[in-house]
Amino acid sequence: MHDLVPLSIPHISGNEWKYIKDCLDTGWVSSVGSYVDQFEQKVSQYVGTDYGVATVNGTAALHLSLLACGVQPGDEVIAPAFTFIAPINAIHYCGAKPVFIGSDSNTLSLDVNRVHTFLSEECVKRDGDLYNKQTGQKISAILPVHIFGHPVDMAPLNEIATEYGLPIIEDASESLGSEYREKKTGSLSTVACFSFNGNKIITCGGGGMATTSQESLANHIRHLSTQANKKPFEYEHDEVGYNYRLTNIQAALGVAQLEQLDAFIEIKRNNAALYRQLLAEIPKVDLVWEEPWAKSNFWLCTLLVPSVDRKPLMEYLLAHNVQVRPAWKLMHTLPMYQECQVYGMEETEAVFERCISIPSSVQLNSEDIKYVVRCIKNYFDQS
Ligand SMILES: Cc1ncc(COP(=O)(O)O)c(C=O)c1O
Incomplete structure (x- = not known):
């Protein structure tokens, strides 16, 4: 019998040991450290955005990105039904609901034409916002997922989002390095999210990141990821936050993986x-x-x-x-x-x-x- 041919396992062949040893030798093992900073800078630079905020996993990045884009309890978010469950759960964590739109049979990702017909025929604009005629709820975002690494047709989706005034939270968890019209996925929307889970193209063991070119969004996501602590050492928390930061050890693994x-x-x-x-x-x-x-x-x-x-x-x-x-x-x-x-x-x-x-x-x-x-x-x- 042939040896097991694995589906998608980590490939550890670069500076992983060296960088993790550095964390252990210096004691910088927790959620602050130079590898976290490097990882954020290098991933955002690679993707082509100005900011990256590292998180404990991709699901956390999605949760915070939705919150930072203003998704509120009772809202609805346009999303595919053909996806791993994480982005849908993230919508649920915000108290919002997904509206499931069919996928394109070639890319297997969100069908942009169907999104357009849904928004134009099934929704209505009122006081500057968009409402679902059937449920009466506000539509507050679009969440496309680049399934198996294949990019969604982002140009028309961005046009639609602009027409209806909706932010796009791009789930690029599976598509690090994929390109849409020569631009990397993760740079094609309001904010994008990556996963560095063990089965992804590069891994931190577990980890995630939100990338964006909007400074205020990046700052808000970072703030939410650190218990919304406005003034460190004064414990002034100004909203409900989360402990969603990536550790320096995980980031060290990520930096070494990114090099490959x-x-x-x-x-x-x-x-x-x-x-x-x-x-x-x-x-x-x-x-x-x-x-x-x-x-x-x-x-x-x-x-x-x-x-x-x-x-x-x-x-x-x-x-x-x-x-x-x-x-x-x-x-x-x-x-x-x-x-x-x-x-x-x-x-x-x-x-x-x-x-x-x-x-x-x-x-x-x-x-x-x-x-x-x-x-x-x-x-x-x-x-
Ligand atoms: C499409 C998609 N979104 C989100 C996630 C969630 O990432 P994580 O497992 O890092 O929370 C994954 C993978 O795990 C995924 O495949």
Whole structure:
């Protein structure tokens, strides 16, 4: 049997030990330190924004970004149903509700045309704000997610957001290094959020960051992340805050990982191209690919297969040491969110039934990829 071919595991091959040892040697292990500052500067510079605020994880970055953008209890936020649950939970933490809009069948990310029709046909402007005709609630933000690393079509989405006066909180957790029309995801909206969880393209073990070019937003997010303490040592807290800061040890890991990011992206893009070339010989299988205007980091390569084959193919691959996983359950099918409004979801439901994410770790070599594709081919040959 071939060794396990992992889905998406950390690749620790640079200065990680050195920088973490430095934290331990100097005693700067907690939520203040030079690696936190460096990490914030380097990620925001890489992405192309003026500010970065490091957080304990990506979910915390989303929570604070929504709050700082003014999302209030009772408001509604436009979001995809096809996503990992974190951004939807973050909306809920604010006391707001998601309105689920269908996704684009190519990018698997928020369908911008559907967002436009929803806002123009199902909402009404009143006193400078936008209200959902069905629920009567205020729409206060749009939260697109760059699924599996593939950018959302951000230019028309930004036009829509400007037309309706809504901030965009961009969930770039999976898309560090991906580009939309030659600009990095994370620089394309009011504020963006990243995750440095262990399964992401680079990791801090756990960690996150909000990036923005608006100074006041960055300051507010930072303030909220440190218990909203206005005057350190005087304990003057001026609103409800959170303990959401990243530690210096985690940031040290992040700085070392960031030094390797471009190399990781090159490997992942080459591996995706090889998958695509080899999979072309299997008629029932498509690989989710980047749009002409996008350059994806291919965080997770994802197959579209006939829905009847999804489960048995996954079982076959797992039995052959190929680590795969299905797409997340659609958010409106989960008990906490099944009362939320859903718009234009028909195609998304069909696509969800067809998705399998396949091994995409940086460590994979061409032999691993050939093995994975051989297993997929064997499954279809015998079924
Ligand atoms: C799309 C998306 N958003 C948010 C998150 C949350 O990040 P974290 O796990 O760092 O809280 C993740 C991943 O974990 C994600 O994939």
